[in-house]
Amino acid sequence: MKRALKLTVNDEDYEVLADTHRTLLEVLRDSLGLTGSKEGCGFGACGACTVLLDGKANLACLTLAFSAQGKQITTIEGLAVNGKLHPIQDAAVRYGAIQCGFCTPGWIMSAKALLDEKPKPTELEVKTAISGNLCRCTGYVKIIESIIAASEGK
Amino acid sequence: MKLPRIDYLEAKTLPEACALLAQGDVLACAGGTDLVPSMKHRVKAPRAVVNLKAIGGLDYITYSEKDGLRIGALATLRDLQNNKSVQQKYPALVQSAAMVGTIQLQNMGTVAGNLCLDTRCYYYNQSSFWRSARPACYKAGGEVCHVVKRSDHCWACYSGDTAPAFMVLGAKVKVVGSKGERVIALKQLYSGDGQKPIALAADELVAEIQVPARAAGSGSGYTKLRIRKAIDFPLMGAAVWMQLEGKAGVVKDIRVALTAADSAPIEVPGAAKSIQGKPYSEENLAEVMEASYKKARPVDCVIGGSPPYRKKMARVFVKRAANLAYQQAQAK
Amino acid sequence: MDYAVLGKRTPKIDGVAKATGSARFSRDMILPRMLYGWILRSPYAHARILNIDTSRAAALPGVKAVITGRDTAGVKFGVFRETRDQYALPIDIVRYIGDEVAAVAAVDEDAAQEALELINVDYEVLPAVFDPLEAMRLGAPLVHEGVDRNISAHVLIQFGDIEEGFREADHVREDHFETANISHSTMEPYAATASYDPSGYLDVWVPNQGPFMRRRALSNTLKLPLDNVRIHKVHIGGAFGGRSEMMSCEFCASLLSMKTGRPVQIAYTREETFTCTRQKHPFIVDIKTGMKWDGTLTARQYRVIADGGAYLNTGPITISDSFAIALASYRFAHVRYEASRIYTNKGVRGAMKGQGSQQLRFAEDSQLDMMANDLGLDPIEIRLKNAVEPNEMLLNKSRVTSCGLKETIRESAAAMKWEKPSQKTTRDGRGKGAGISAMISGFSMGIRTSSSSFIKFNEDGQITLLSGTVDNGQGNETMVAIIAAEELGIPVEDIRVVNADTTLTPQDPGSYSMAATFVSGNAARLAAADAKRQLLEIAAEKLEANPADLDIRDKRIFVKGSPGKGIGLKDVVWAGLASGRPVLGKGHYQPDLAFMDTVHGKIEGQVTGAYTFGATVAEVEVDRETGRVDVTKVAAAHDCGRAINRMAVEGQIDGSVVIGQGQVFSEEMRWDGGQCLNASYTSYGLATALETPQVLPIIVESDDPNGPFGAKEAAETINIAIVPSLANAVFHAVGVRIQSLPISPEKVLGALESCKAL
């Protein structure tokens, strides 16, 4: 059943007609063209679909699109400002934290939620924050390094 | 994977939500982290879901010496961990919430949703295609159990992390339905039936979780066996509450509960007898560990360890949880 | 040698696109009027399709096309003629739960999925077999008619006189090992977008490890002229060998697009990606080794059984290559290798990181450690004693050129301050110990084609580099850019790489078996050298100098020895354009190799352009009460010839360590008959960030005579080495030897308890 759906994504208001059984991930990708958020499993276990809802890391694949109305949604597309990378994105590139890049948007969102709440996290806090973001390529070593570097303004 | 075509409903109050549930074929969705995967797998395909999170003011956590701890149904596992009173008085709650899945799941998942978690089994938590390759099991509406082959009922495993912690703390839950409300011991929330593990009517909801104020000299702890340090459901989880008295730290009372040990979170009965009046030590705990081992009856329905191994681990994890509980109990 | 760009820490040229979410993967190709496809799969492990009625599905509103095997040209696919045993859409028989039966295209995924339920299939269920040992028994059900005892491939390879070798030995051991059924688990689920234009051209975006191989398979099976099929460059979310072969996904998307005249996308679920693409072969290895008192190896005999699943395709490579590579680690004169790959009614097994090497090396290097222990020899010494050396000719007449094996062993041991194996106990009572393993890898590049590369200088002095090389995440695009930049004396930022597009870019072998750096890298270097020659010639006229006296650095061409006398690169390019001599470089590289016939186990001659080496020393802590193992620290030394990009090599090392760790301790696809019980990330145990140990990456540069700037390979070796070194570390920590993977807590605890019982 299609109904009007109002979402606020990256500070922009969207209104689309959507089926009531759509997940937030489907609407972001298929209706709004925000394909940066990925579906790695669709079952809450890989974190590739991580977006922020009111600043907290949530899984878009398990969120009913209609339940996200009225919340501030931030996706990977909303991080760079006027073409300038967010410090976490910048560190990710410079520290070699990206290989295939499929997991990247997801863990960057988790890292952003962490640093917004805790600007100077310990290594264990960084690992915990991204332990719901699977990566098959990097072994996480440089991901962890890059988040710590971003937190230290390096 | 796609969700089935379901309608989306919102309620502004709990009674309103109960009324929607009473219409039939409607399920409650809180964080959705258990319900949405089940619907994607088509093991649940209701006509509609009602989003409880649209109800305002239900995410409170309050503490007073008089009323103890009160947790609104929509408080998240993250809220629980971040609450100062919970941190000081109920470490087992923080420990168990922090061991649920991942940070994202803790941000989304509610305490009530965690308590009402459906039982799990690797023949059940599968896509409709996967399940179509064998006869439907009891839980999926069929007539067999693929785990305990000749069983007349479902053996799916209760795998929630916070339930045993709440249980040893003596928690009660306030249940509201379209016909009114009742307060029951947490234990009564569980039917013990793998097929329908939560003993609530279709139109009933958990409104609040109530934990008695912390007693002097008491402590609690929770820990679980898992293969990885994140994502994994417990293979065996144990919560222990104990109360010490006197200078020597003699055990006055102890309560033990297990998860991933049966189709419900289970209390180990009579745990206290063998250790009451004795100083806390691993030797004096031996019978409690043994009783826990005997009580656990895991079956082969989850990945990570065989039933005998998981059963054996009940001893180890009860000991570890008891050590945690002791730490708090003896701290000044 | 002092390099300007090479060997530094160069950020990936596609890094920003990936960090901002703008990089597009196959499923992000959302095209106008696109339809969504879904595949109907067999719920039976083995069955004959008697009839398929698609009429109700086709009539469902929104459904635009339904196809079955009858709508295809009925062509089987596979890398070798002898191994083509699979239809992209089966016609008569389905051979595993998940085998393809039909496909649907509809206006949205809901309609496509609902249509599947309306397709009526009559099956005749056939007997199935799931265990490879059972499948080999006489009278077992046959997965493919006429294939005796389900042996889909068999090789017997011998050198020397095995009996003589054992007679020479002072100590002989026979041991049994088993490895697990591993999933590649690329984070990107498999997906394809295909768009057929009525003028006859097919455009496809699909994860692949070689667009040219993929184009050939699609053109053969769809009966389209090769040139009409275009595999586009697209971002690829990991491969690890699992994306070597064509899948039903792109075939069905293409055929549905041809039927409907609209673009079609098929995105596999994670479950389909687990069970219906490719998996790693689990091996059963019986290995017998002879050794002298001093640790010198004399003879080795292997018997390998690999569970291959329902189809063959690249299967023979897995069993043959692994042995060809094994020959290049430790020296011995007598060896006998017999391997069988068995059909079973389960999902298909194919290549994964090092083919079958990892499985074989787990057995070899675990046993080597056991023998060292039997004879009281030091695990490091025994490895150094038998290690091959530079310029050594192997038993199969393949020469090892550059070789840093001994350095990798010494340096990884030194980084961990290894003295001798010792068991320690941590303060909380956990057993602690370290284990080592040394490894080689070097893959036959014989069957592959060569690589070519073009370089075009644009009017502003910047260049477009065309290369067929595909980037699965390892950084191949950046690799070719660095090589060209170094050769041309320009910064990497001035290079735009256009790659992995069958219509635009020249032929390339694909990113398998070390071919990327060694072959595509060499081609890029030669193209750059060609362009440089042209530039210098033009500049020589301007500067009135001899081209041989000129060089390029920092975008300037100057006379060697008098850097003041020079001219800007841009001006030279302009001068070329103005005088009808545009600077267009061309490079071509093909290693001079013997053909390795993996199907028949003929592995003699030079089978690879280079061998790479590596060693890892791992430290673990074992919880004696639960059997759970934590990996705390790993030193991994890799002889990659030359690091083109240090950051990328380190990234390969880190990733190899953690993938290996998951494979050793927590990963295993578990089956009940023909059904995988854990085809999901919830219960298939990929390591998380909390499992990551401290990794000490060590780069050893042996400077290969034939590699581009001396470079060889940087992905496989450590992933092979880490597996036995972790198993060895568990032994050194708590004294128990686990001979089957994964080393689960339960197995460790069981072994600890049986020690106590003794």
Ligand SMILES: Cc1cc2nc3c(=O)[nH]c(=O)nc-3n(C[C@H](O)[C@H](O)[C@H](O)COP(=O)(O)OP(=O)(O)OC[C@H]3O[C@@H](n4cnc5c(N)ncnc54)[C@H](O)[C@@H]3O)c2cc1C
């Ligand atoms: C990958 C993954 C890993 C996980 N790991 C763990 C783990 O380690 N430990 C663990 O405990 N859980 C785990 N979970 C399960 C789940 O995330 C948590 O249990 C979570 O707390 C569930 O809460 P929720 O609010 O999301 O529940 P929902 O999905 O919203 O609801 C769960 C069930 O409870 C019912 N329900 C919800 N609220 C109420 C209410 N107020 N009254 C009555 N019924 C209600 C729903 O109808 C539904 O049947 C995991 C989930 C995933 C996807």
Ligand code: FES
């Ligand atoms: S896609 Fe959402 S967690 Fe994997």
Ligand code: FES
């Ligand atoms: S970079 Fe490939 S999955 Fe993380």
